[in-house]
Amino acid sequence: MSEPIIELKDLANGVAQVRMQDRVHRNAFTEALICGLTGTFATINRSTDCKVVILTGYDGYFSSGSTREALRDLFAGKFKFTSKDLGGLALNCPVPVIAAMQGDGVGGGFVLGAFADFTILARESVYTANCMNYGFTPGMGATFILPRKLGFTLAEEMMLSASAYRGEELQKRGIPFAVLPREGVLPRALELARTLAEKPRFSLVTLKNHLVGSIREQMPRMIEQEVAMYQLTSQHTDANSVEPMSEK
Template sequence: MTDVVTVTEPRPGVAQITMADQENKNTFTGDLLAGLGRAFTRVQADERYKAVILTGYGSFFCSGGTREVLLDIHAGESTFQAKDEGTPNAYSLPLECPIPVISAMQGHAIGGGLSMGLFADFVILSRESIYTANFMKYGFTPGFGSTRVFPAKLGLALAQEFLLTGRTFRGAELAERGVPYPVRPRKDVLAAALELAESLAEKPRRSLVLLKEHLVRELREQLPAVIEQELAMHEVTFHQPEVKELLLSRYGA
């Protein structure tokens, strides 16, 4: 593991992947992406594990793309897809993982970081944290599979509000809106995830793998076409001059 991503075993049969790039607030830096890829590969290869908890540090879960990467996409030098064929895309690692994944989003989840969290099988939110799909805040259409996973996991009405407006929600507000996930005080999110993971770890691994494969088959099958459509929209929306101006003036604000 890199220093910014660690794997621990807090309970028998439960792996905990912790993102803790405090210098970069868990944005998708090269170190974080590489660490996530290695962490999930390690967990998937160890048949002792029956459930995975994905979490962050302090008040940050995952902050999505770095400004440098977004500017590279604007300049036509990159995309949100992994550069090397065969390299997993970090945002879909929870979906592709064969065993159930719990996103313990104890902290802020922004853009692609929120998309990654929603690709998990279970989601636990924090009342104090902010959750935003802020792509349109910068003038470009959403990526990271968010146009499919948001409606699938949040319902169409709330997904449209997230994606079209780019607005920010507190976890407490999402609870009032009836979001279909537990919303806990930040200090209780990881404990709730551990309790859920322990209940999963009581089941046979093979049964968990087969049932998850059945439940997520449609989403897995649909995702490549969705990504193609998102990339096509980026070809139209990402290279507008306003996008660069907004990234330089608003990113991180």
């Protein structure tokens, strides 16, 4: 029996672990992975026992971002960036979310992790916001959340150049995320999760609401601006030249 694409595990004492493990597509944003993540976070959001969530991938992959099919559907107007709110999963989760990014985070996969309340990277893994390699501007709230989390200068460089960075290089650049050897990422996430889970759930929810409230309020307007930019830039991009964003 094959393993599920999304595994939800109760680690006890209010800690839940969500593992993305689509080995065929390297955790790319297939319809199955999107639906699985959305349904899993809906289950977590209904729980009154969960205090903290760890979101992680498998082996050398956190998430490979959008698929070729999704990009072509985007060009064809079959859906918009607003249709599948992956960034909002961590942002709108009532309890703290830790992104244990032990593997590569590419394009939207990197943005997905950046929306978490805590993000932990691996020194060996590759992280990139690479939309501009394909001729169009970033979506999913990237232009808003990356400058807030990484600092404007580094975020601007990442998005404009679409360059790939090892976690070790980002650490040297002063990124405000913990950066560890790959094998240490999940243990650090577990340690942090257990520390958070010692606090009362009501207090965790209340404080998170306060800390991210302004981001939640501003996100819809920022997404609208990203959609407008995409509509402009896509007019000058050849859809036939689009390759999978998961390729490095």
